[in-house]
Amino acid sequence: MIEFRREIIKTKILDPRNDFSEREVIIERRQDPLTNEWCRINIERAKRPKQAESKELEVEVKKCPFCEFEKYTPKFPDNVIEGGRIVKDNAKLFPNLFPFAKYHAVCAMKHVFNLKEMSYDDWINCFFACMEFIKKVYESDDSARFASINFNFMPPAAASILHPHLQIVVDEKPSNAYIKIFCKLEEFYKNEKQSFFDELVCIEREQDNRFIYEKNGVSFLATFAPKRNHEILCVCEASNFFELTESDVKVIAKGIANVMYYYADIGVNSCNFSMFSGDLKENKEYFAIITKICSRPPFKANYSSDIGFMELYHEEPVISTLPEYVAKDVKKFFKP
16 A cells, blocks of 8 residues: 655754754654655745845845854754854854755855865864764754755855855654665675775775775775766765864865865856764664765856755755645636
8 A cells, every 4th residue: 555654854043043042843753654754844935035136146145144153043952053143253054044944054165156265174173073063963952863064166066155154954764865874885895894985995906996085094086987967086094073183184185175176277157065974873884884976067147056965975855845835826727
């Protein structure tokens, strides 16, 4: 018998649009009854401002909400993040105003428009803020076991706000792509008695066709079978974010910054990445922290995409229309 499975996720933020009063946000996860793959629905996301689509783009950018974050960005309740936000120099972390997960944060860096203007320190501060957020979330709710750090830069990568920012998602359940990756890694480990990523890095290092850089157990490679142009894979020997040292975080952050400098050098001005942690609750020796980075089409005024990191690397669509409402509206056009 076909089963229509759905899960209701509720989260709370302190909304700057209503004097930081508490607002409950409802997110649905629905499972395809044939493929078992999940999608996420938050109809409030249809209200997101999209700067690139504004006829007054310059005005929109000048009143950027992330630049005046204390006034225009929300806060987490104190039981999640004391004080509501995390600040590491020019890295500012706060809740996503239109979340698609129970714990969904934004970490904004300084406002620049070119990948080459993002310094090593910018990236390092952002990643330290992200790691602190993930740790605090897990301390307040240890069912939130699956964490990722993600980046949509510029509208071709589905960024609605032009100010560069990371998005951090901490969930009770893994995304579609995570499930696929985890199952394949476990299967490989059982059959080959070693980690897939250990073997991959070793082979790529020896062949030296796609190998780029390695330091302290962190490796950068060009992906053998990429999903998008100029795709880079970063592999870290640690299996989850809690195993990372400060040195590890700096190596990863600097490596990602170098990829951004490469993109800027070849004329790329839009990109995505997703960094996946293993289960925060346990150490699986066949898992590794992996980051997938890719370029997107050149940004032109009034152009945007609806394919961001969730669709591209997590394989989980984020939807802002409710199917039941769609059916009701479309029925009007099917006359007897």
